Amino acid sequence: MTEAIRTRELTKDYGAGRGLFDLDLEVHAGEVFGFLGPNGAGKTTTIRQLMGLAFPTRGSAAIFDLDCHRQAVEVKRHVGYVPGEPPQFGGLRGREIIAYLGAMAGGVDRARVEALCDRLQLDVSRRYREYSTGNKKKLLLVIAFMRQPRLLILDEPTSGLDPLNQQTFNTMVLEARRDGATVFLSSHVLSEVEHVCDRVGIIRAGRLANVASLEELHEIRLHRVEIEFGGEPPLDAIRKADGVDDVTVEGQRVHCVVRGSFEPLMQAVAGAHVVNLTSHEPSLEDTFLEFYSGSGKDAVPASC
Amino acid sequence: MLRYAFRLHRWGIIGYGLVALIDAYVNTTSFQQVAGSTPAARAAFARSMSALATQISYILGPPFHLDTIDGYAQWRAFGPLALVVLIWAIAAAAGAVRGDEERQLVDYWLAAGISRARLVASRLAAFGLAALVVAAACWLGYVLGALPYETPDLGGAAGKALGLWLLMLSLFAVCYLVAQLVSTTRAAQTVGAVVVVVLYLFDVAARSNHSLDWLSWVSPFKWYDATDSLAPGGHLDGAGLALSAGLVIVTGVLAALAFARRDVRAGLLQRRAREARARDATPSPLLAWPVARLLYRQRWVLVGWMAVTIVFAAYFAGSAHAIVDSVSGVPGLRDLLVRGAGGDPYRAFIAAYWFGFVQLLLAGFAIHLVAGWASDDTEGILTSVLSMPVPRWVVVAERAAAALLGVALVVAVGSLATAAAAAAIGVSLDAATLFRASWPLIPYALTYAAVGGVFASYFPRAAIGVLGVVAFLGYLDYELVPLLKLPQWVSYFSAQFLYGTPSLTDVYWTGLWVMVAITVAGFGAATLLMRRREVGA
Numbered sequence: 030m031t032e033a034i035r036t037r038e039l040t041k042d043y044g045a046g047r048g049l050f051d052l053d054l055e056v057h058a059g060e061v062f063g064f065l066g067p068n069g070a071g072k073t074t075t076i077r078q079l080m081g082l083a084f085p086t087r088g089s090a091a092i093f094d095l096d097c098h099r100q101a102v103e104v105k106r107h108v109g110y111v112p113g114e115p116p117q118f119g120g121l122r123g124r125e126i127i128a129y130l131g132a133m134a135g136g137v138d139r140a141r142v143e144a145l146c147d148r149l150q151l152d153v154s155r156r157y158r159e160y161s162t163g164n165k166k167k168l169l170l171v172i173a174f175m176r177q178p179r180l181l182i183l184d185e186p187t188s189g190l191d192p193l194n195q196q197t198f199n200t201m202v203l204e205a206r207r208d209g210a211t212v213f214l215s216s217h218v219l220s221e222v223e224h225v226c227d228r229v230g231i232i233r234a235g236r237l238a239n240v241a242s243l244e245e246l247h248e249i250r251l252h253r254v255e256i257e258f259g260g261e262p263p264l265d266a267i268r269k270a271d272g273v274d275d276v277t278v279e280g281q282r283v284h285c286v287v288r289g290s291f292e293p294l295m296q297a298v299a300g301a302h303v304v305n306l307t308s309h310e311p312s313l314e315d316t317f318l319e320f321y322s323g324s325g326k327d328a329v330p331a332s333c
Numbered sequence: 334m335l336r337y338a339f340r341l342h343r344w345g346i347i348g349y350g351l352v353a354l355i356d357a358y359v360n361t362t363s364f365q366q367v368a369g370s371t372p373a374a375r376a377a378f379a380r381s382m383s384a385l386a387t388q389i390s391y392i393l394g395p396p397f398h399l400d401t402i403d404g405y406a407q408w409r410a411f412g413p414l415a416l417v418v419l420i421w422a423i424a425a426a427a428g429a430v431r432g433d434e435e436r437q438l439v440d441y442w443l444a445a446g447i448s449r450a451r452l453v454a455s456r457l458a459a460f461g462l463a464a465l466v467v468a469a470a471c472w473l474g475y476v477l478g479a480l481p482y483e484t485p486d487l488g489g490a491a492g493k494a495l496g497l498w499l500l501m502l503s504l505f506a507v508c509y510l511v512a513q514l515v516s517t518t519r520a521a522q523t524v525g526a527v528v529v530v531v532l533y534l535f536d537v538a539a540r541s542n543h544s545l546d547w548l549s550w551v552s553p554f555k556w557y558d559a560t561d562s563l564a565p566g567g568h569l570d571g572a573g574l575a576l577s578a579g580l581v582i583v584t585g586v587l588a589a590l591a592f593a594r595r596d597v598r599a600g601l602l603q604r605r606a607r608e609a610r611a612r613d614a615t616p617s618p619l620l621a622w623p624v625a626r627l628l629y630r631q632r633w634v635l636v637g638w639m640a641v642t643i644v645f646a647a648y649f650a651g652s653a654h655a656i657v658d659s660v661s662g663v664p665g666l667r668d669l670l671v672r673g674a675g676g677d678p679y680r681a682f683i684a685a686y687w688f689g690f691v692q693l694l695l696a697g698f699a700i701h702l703v704a705g706w707a708s709d710d711t712e713g714i715l716t717s718v719l720s721m722p723v724p725r726w727v728v729v730a731e732r733a734a735a736a737l738l739g740v741a742l743v744v745a746v747g748s749l750a751t752a753a754a755a756a757a758i759g760v761s762l763d764a765a766t767l768f769r770a771s772w773p774l775i776p777y778a779l780t781y782a783a784v785g786g787v788f789a790s791y792f793p794r795a796a797i798g799v800l801g802v803v804a805f806l807g808y809l810d811y812e813l814v815p816l817l818k819l820p821q822w823v824s825y826f827s828a829q830f831l832y833g834t835p836s837l838t839d840v841y842w843t844g845l846w847v848m849v850a851i852t853v854a855g856f857g858a859a860t861l862l863m864r865r866r867e868v869g870a
Binding site: 077080081082083084101102103105106108110112114115116117118119120121122124125127128129130132133134135136158172 | 435516517519520615616617620621622626630712713714716717718719720721722723724867868869
């Protein structure tokens, strides 16, 4: 499979244990790859090296087999980029910024720009300093998508966008993938990317913790279960059931966490008088947090 | 809050404190060497310095008792610091208002329950403490410089240092108020610079044309000049000091009121969006062209400096009669003017005075351009540019080309305005002289731009401070080399020296080539540094 992004032992050592260490990552052409981690994990550091804005302490990064450092200009002919921190264009109007940056990229397709602005409901006649944070983000999305690049590198692209525009953004990402583009997007909110990503890489403290497909992540999802019994709860059987943890009792109510299949829990309560059973499927964020807490550290299968 | 705000000034304190210390020490300690030790030698020295003082009154205030170490230190050590601290006050005030807000520090402080009034007071107090350190450094430099030769006048120097402290604080307060009115760091720096430079020029205009004395009394620079406590027989000017203190209080209160009436990250003079007209606007085609796109983005800076240059060119050339006639009673100066420019003192005045003053304007313009480049970096615009397929060398090359064009435009309009204003009062400036004096100003200004470009490429946050210090040291160099009889090569570090006096003599070709070499080397180094540095770090 062709790789859109490939890093080998990519390291950016800021000292005192901060930075990015030995990142080996492959993002396949045509996939949407979510790069997830909490603040300070190394997401932006990775992206800045991919964009040739920062240089690795050691290791290498390549985009479409072009070295991100030595062939940075050539790389950017193929890349649309949304920075994590919006720049401050001051008094320039949105339209002027598009013309300014678009000319550097060899010109823009006006019809496409207008279509993107319409979709995102962005008024490009306004001055940049009059834009809200969300509108600044929309302008950056227009600039990244307007050239129909082969690769989109998006650093927390949905922060500041309202839910409606987040949906529009998701559609734009899926359309870009349909048209053959690769999308690399970072986020610290799993729910923002779970609808669009094919695979997810999780980075923690500067190291890639794991890479998994969305299906694999779903397999290790947690379920918070509450069972109300008509009589004495079968606590011993519940506690012994595979994949059942954190069992607590409140009178005749039992709370527990189920990982993976419900089958062992169902067998454990089979002979009891179950009055009510509710199951809350936690979001991927909870799974993510659980993963970070260490208990599920080895639960995600590697597929990188 | 106060401690944190004071900490934000630490690099300014170190940089400007060192400049103040070195300036005061070098100028004071050099007196014995340049003036001689006998009364006769010192009297002769004072006469020649007085003639020089009239010629460079756009930089230094009026001299008193130049035959004494204290009088000389007051003029040469404390005088030029007014120009140096001006840069610091503008940059620090813009950073203290707009910079803090752009970094969202103000959100944090306000959310923590700090009142807006307290925030303003803390910022003013923090700069006051920082300025106190710099004023004390100047005082110390004088004491250390004078000690080996005479008993230093501790009280007199303290009085002058007090004036310097109040000058810094009042300039900061004025710029702090200006920064409340606009909404970006760049605008705060630009408008603050215009206001402060105009206040400075009010004082300068009155130094050479006493009919404008009334104008200078609104200028904190005049109030600073008025305290001459270090020179023998001088005094602490209570009115000037009180006016400075009053200005700090009034502008501080106005700033607090403005801050209370505006949104965070917005200016008090926020314009309402003009949707109907703007919606139909199409982007300028200039944005599609290299170099032109950078000039377009800096167009208001360019227009502003062209306007300022035209105004002052017209003023200096137009008031040649009045000024020359008013100083014609000074024999040395009259002879000097009559000898220059083929015996026409008015032409000689314009040639010497305007082409000296315009160097100051062009240095300011170059620093302003560099400030824009540095802001591009710190405001994330460079990151956006480099996310496009643009080689890094193109960024530096565009800066150099835009600077060349911009400087050429400012020089051209200044020279044309000079010629027109001179012609209007019946003074004919021949085209050859005008051209000979004008075009070397281009490499002169580019020298500053190139040096600033090096720092803007590698360490943008420090670019303006460092360039300001470099410009000041260049000025010191220009003044001290002849006085201390240092080897001529030392002069090559001064752009003023390298420019020479082409309006009165001929183009100083050696200097010209050195300026060209510095420009080429500077932008070359900027290119290399830009390629090697990380952007947005």
